[in-house]
Amino acid sequence: MSEAVSRGRGEYSLAxxxxxxxxxSSGIGAATVERLAKAGATVVVGYNAGKERADALIAKLPAGRHLALKIPMEDSAAINAAAAEVRERLGRADVLVNSAGVTRAVPHANLDALDDEIFDRILRTNxxxxxxxxxxxxxxxxxxGDAIVVNISSLSAMTGLGSSIAYCASKAALDTMGMSLARVLGPEIxxxxxxxxxVATDFVPGRGREAVEKQAAATPLKIVAEADDVALxxxxAITHLRLTTGSVLVVDSGRHL
Structure with missing residues (x-):
């Protein structure tokens, strides 16, 4: 029997x-950090401007060699430096979660308001x-040899509805990029x-919880998504979807229906 067929795949242990x-340091990323640490992983909390939040989060985690590192999504050199520091201080990386992102609320019909600077920043970051x-x-x-990348996308990639046209486009690009990378990074990743x-976070400027509740009320499940729901x-994806790659897991209370 070939290695591809015989290689065992059980639940992915994070110990x-x-x-x-x-x-x-915040939102879905912070909730994911807490879940990963609770499951036994050593976690690197990447932040941009949220060093104090990252340090405070680490202080709450189970004891371990957790690190707070500046990993700004618009600076490739700084990202490379962070990877080198992880290699030097921890010696390995098995899980990468891309939860960092940015948006601006721009009405879709107002094409002039979505200027080049806003568009470019959203694409650079996301x-x-x-x-x-x-x-x-x-x-x-x-x-x-047995790693995973999880990209936090958005239903906006599928519906074209969201805080701005640029944001929708960025998440659609992220999903397509994930398919391309899944082909070339397997079988190890x-x-x-x-x-x-x-999601009930402060990610979208000017969008309060009431707006999220209104959206949730229009879904089949009528459940408001919290950051921890996405973290779960x-x-x-990390621990149980062992034979899944290049796919997108929708977490939307059925809003796409």
């Missing part, structure tokens, strides 16, 4: 593994940034997207 979470992180950490993930609808989906 002794290192997980890097870009955008890990598309090039995750690619740069995957590129930088790929050698460590490959060396693991799985690549899975997690695609929530509106991330954990399922």
């Amino acid at each position: 002794g593994r290192v997980a890097v979470v870009c955008g890990g 598309v090039r940034g995750p690619f740069s992180a995957i590129r930088a950490f790929a050698p460590l993930l490959k060396a693991s 799985r690549v899975i997207g997690v695609s929530p609808a509106a 989906a991330v954990m399922s």
Whole structure:
């Protein structure tokens, strides 16, 4: 029997593994950090401007060699430096979660308001940034031999509805990029997207909880998505979807229906 057929795949244990979470100081990223640490991983909390939040989060985690590292999605050199520091200080990386992102609320019909600066920043952060992180950490993930990348996407990639046209486009690009990377990074690395609808965080400027509740009320399940709900989906992708790669897991209470 060939290796591809006979190689066993059970639940993915996080004990002794290192997980890097870009955008890990708040929102979905922070909830994912807590879940990963609770499951036994050593977690690198990547942040941009949220060093104090990252340090406070680490202080709450189970004891371990957790690190807070500046991993700004718009700076490839800094991402490379972070990967080198992880290699030096922890010696490995088995999980990479790309949760960092940015948006601006711009009405879709107001084309002039979506200027080049806003558009370019959203694409740099939400598309090039995750690619740069995957590129930088790929050698460590490959060396693991059994690694995973999880990209936090959005239902906006499928519906074209969201905070701005540029944001929708960026998440569609992220999903397509995930398919391309899944082909070339296997068998050592799985690549899975997690695609929530509106989540009750402060990610979208000016969108309060009431707006999220209104969206949830229109779904079949009528459940407001919290950051931890998405983190649980991330954990399922990491620990249980062992034969899944190049796919996107929708977490939206059925809003796409």
